[in-house]
Amino acid sequence: xxxxxxxxxxxxxxxxxxxxxxxxxxxxxxxxxxxxxxxxxxxxxxxxxxxxxxxxxxxxxxxxxxxxxxxxxxxxxxxxxxxxxxxxxxxxxxxxxxxxxxxxxxxxxxxxxxxxxxxxxxxxxxxxxxxxxxxxxxxxxxxxxxxxxxxxxxxxxxxxxxxxxxxxxxxxxxxxxxxxxxxxxxxxxxxxxxxxxxxxxxxxxxxxxxxxxxxxxxxxxxxxxxxxxxxxxxxxxxxxxxxxxxxxxxxxxxxxxxxxxxxxxxxxxxxxxxxxxxxxxxxxxxxxxxxxxxxxxxxxxxxxxxxxxxxxxxxxxxxx
Amino acid sequence: xxxxxxxxxxxxxxxxxxxxxxxxxxxxxxxxxxxxxxxxxxxxxxxxxxxxxxxxxxxxxxxxxxxxxxxxxxxxxxxxxxxxxxxxxxxxxxxxxxxxxxxxxxxxxxxxxxxxxxxxxxxxxxxxxxxxxxxxxxxxxxxxxxxxxxxxxxxxxxxxxxxxxxxxxxxxxxxxxxxxxxxxxxxxxxxxxxxxxxxxxxxxxxxxxxxxxxxxxxxxxxxxxxxxxxxxxxxxxxxxxxxxxxxxxxx
Ligand SMILES: Nc1ncnc2c1ncn2[C@@H]1O[C@H](COP(=O)(O)OP(=O)(O)OP(=O)(O)O)[C@@H](O)[C@H]1O
Ligand SMILES: [Mg+2]
Numbered sequence: 001x002x003x004x005x006x007x008x009x010x011x012x013x014x015x016x017x018x019x020x021x022x023x024x025x026x027x028x029x030x031x032x033x034x035x036x037x038x039x040x041x042x043x044x045x046x047x048x049x050x051x052x053x054x055x056x057x058x059x060x061x062x063x064x065x066x067x068x069x070x071x072x073x074x075x076x077x078x079x080x081x082x083x084x085x086x087x088x089x090x091x092x093x094x095x096x097x098x099x100x101x102x103x104x105x106x107x108x109x110x111x112x113x114x115x116x117x118x119x120x121x122x123x124x125x126x127x128x129x130x131x132x133x134x135x136x137x138x139x140x141x142x143x144x145x146x147x148x149x150x151x152x153x154x155x156x157x158x159x160x161x162x163x164x165x166x167x168x169x170x171x172x173x174x175x176x177x178x179x180x181x182x183x184x185x186x187x188x189x190x191x192x193x194x195x196x197x198x199x200x201x202x203x204x205x206x207x208x209x210x211x212x213x214x215x216x217x218x219x220x221x222x223x224x225x226x227x228x229x230x231x232x233x234x235x236x237x238x239x240x241x242x243x244x245x246x247x248x249x250x251x252x253x254x255x256x257x258x259x260x261x262x263x264x265x266x267x268x269x270x271x272x273x274x275x276x277x278x279x280x281x282x283x284x285x286x287x288x289x290x291x292x293x294x295x296x297x298x299x300x301x302x303x304x305x306x307x308x309x310x311x312x313x314x315x316x317x318x319x320x
Numbered sequence: 321x322x323x324x325x326x327x328x329x330x331x332x333x334x335x336x337x338x339x340x341x342x343x344x345x346x347x348x349x350x351x352x353x354x355x356x357x358x359x360x361x362x363x364x365x366x367x368x369x370x371x372x373x374x375x376x377x378x379x380x381x382x383x384x385x386x387x388x389x390x391x392x393x394x395x396x397x398x399x400x401x402x403x404x405x406x407x408x409x410x411x412x413x414x415x416x417x418x419x420x421x422x423x424x425x426x427x428x429x430x431x432x433x434x435x436x437x438x439x440x441x442x443x444x445x446x447x448x449x450x451x452x453x454x455x456x457x458x459x460x461x462x463x464x465x466x467x468x469x470x471x472x473x474x475x476x477x478x479x480x481x482x483x484x485x486x487x488x489x490x491x492x493x494x495x496x497x498x499x500x501x502x503x504x505x506x507x508x509x510x511x512x513x514x515x516x517x518x519x520x521x522x523x524x525x526x527x528x529x530x531x532x533x534x535x536x537x538x539x540x541x542x543x544x545x546x547x548x549x550x551x552x553x554x555x556x557x558x559x560x561x562x563x564x565x566x567x568x569x570x571x
Binding site for chain 2: 030067069070071089090092093095097099101103105106107108112116117119120121122168
């Protein structure tokens with residue numbers, strides 16, 4: 001393919017050999033709307049690749065093209081060595097999918113869900129029973145093996161969907177917002193499991209709206225908006241390239257006047273969002289000194305993070 | 321085509337075994353009521369139809385109508401639930417199954433449901449003495465073909481449906497008229513010529529033409545051509561459902 005980028009330096013050599021996904025000029029239109037507008041990217045074996053973007057950015061559409069669930073209008077795509085969508089069926093034998101919306105079978109128990117899904121891959125017999133036992137343990141659902149889907153919590157359903165996606169021991173796992181709507185404990189458990197999968201040399205592609213989740217899990221990220229790629233890189237790289245190391249969020253009476261008079265000269269960049277002023281700076285001392293003389297101003301001093309990058313690149317306005 | 325449709329069929333069988341099999345005995349109730357009330361009640365006024373007691377004439381018609389209705393309900397309401405509410409087919413499409421496998425599995429399942437509903441009627445009819453001999457067991461493959469035909473047609477409607485309400489039109493415009501003019505309740509000789517010709521072009525009357533002689537012991541005619549019509553409808557509807565569902569699910 002013509003557009004293949006230079007492999008990222010952060011990956012070691014044998015990863016560079018194994019390209020799991022190669023997408024060139026991937027495009028999808030819905031009527032007059034461009035859901036995905038010609039994106040290029042590669043995913044390498046053993047990495048966790050994050051796809052980030054605001055609502056409607058084109059994440060799910062991109063993932064659906066990868067799995068052969070919808071044909072691209074233009075572009076070239078290879079996944080696990082197969083041309084997509086032409087050889088999607090062969091590729092899907094090696095793929096696991098956690099869709100954005102759960103589609104567990106409500107008429108079945110936990111185990112029946114796994115048995116039934118396994119049958120779509122032609123899996124059955126004693127080997128399958130062992131695999132299901134392993135997956136129930138992996139998903140911490142042993143106690144729920146015979147429970148109906150209606151009796152599961154949101155976190156349990158998501159874990160079952162993850163277990164179901166692993167039924168064929170896939171090489172590549174596609175996860176569309178695997179932790180949306182889960183409580184912190186449930187998310188922690190999913191994170192642990194995803195890390196364990198990375199340890200088994202599986203490749204993960206995931207989308208999320210939680211920036212700390214992406215920062216924690218992903219080796220590399222691609223931020224898209226309006227169907228176009230804004231940036232690609234490791235979380236640390238992106239933070240370093242786009243945001244000053246220190247961030248101070250300031251609010252309180254008179255903050256606007258203080259910023260216009262004194263504050264703006266002490267920072268490299270400032271931004272007003274509602275009642276709060278976001279200050280970005282390389283050297284935080286002068287700013288903190290100035291703030292110590294204004295006790296009525298309340299502030300939070302923290303390191304730059306991925307959320308700063310995301311908001312800087314995609315804007316702070318609400319998306320509908 | 322390979323047997324990749326089989327897990328789709330087996331999934332539906334598994335749900336049925338779990339939820340509906342315990343109520344199988346209920347499948348005997350309704351045909352029994354129909355045959356008693358209409359067969360004997362109405363039959364008392366009608367007397368003989370084409371040389372047969374009315375209940376004997378009616379039993380074969382009800383077998384065919386039940387095959388049609390059951391496959392239609394399954395292909396509309398149940399399939400729509402799997403497609404649009406539970407997104408079961410979306411899950412299958414993330415596995416190594418294709419649209420064709422799903423549709424074929426669903427159609428064979430609707431035909432299986434036709435068998436499940438028609439077999440008890442056959443048994444009830446036999447107990448009432450409305451079946452001539454063991455030759456009547458050949459009715460089952462005909463019921464299966466009828467199920468394939470109406471299941472496939474129902475899936476075309478499902479592929480186009482925006483909600484369950486849409487199905488009322490299909491019943492009013494297609495299924496109910498077919499039910500009334502396909503020789504289920506009365507022989508077609510009495511109806512206008514145009515209606516007779518129309519019925520010949522539609523699948524249900526052909527099923528009745530085979531099932532009735534099989535159940536009453538009368539001579540069979542043109543079995544192959546009578547089977548061919550529902551099979552043609554099934555094939556065309558299968559193809560159309562594939563095109564429509566690919567557009568709907570894979571856009
Ligand atoms: N089947 C479809 N028909 C019409 N438009 C669609 C379809 N699927 C997606 N779109 C549109 O394409 C755009 C991208 O949608 P997509 O679901 O890929 O976004 P996303 O990044 O996954 O968003 P979210 O974070 O909300 O899940 C949206 O504007 C959406 O309305
Ligand atoms: Mg999405």
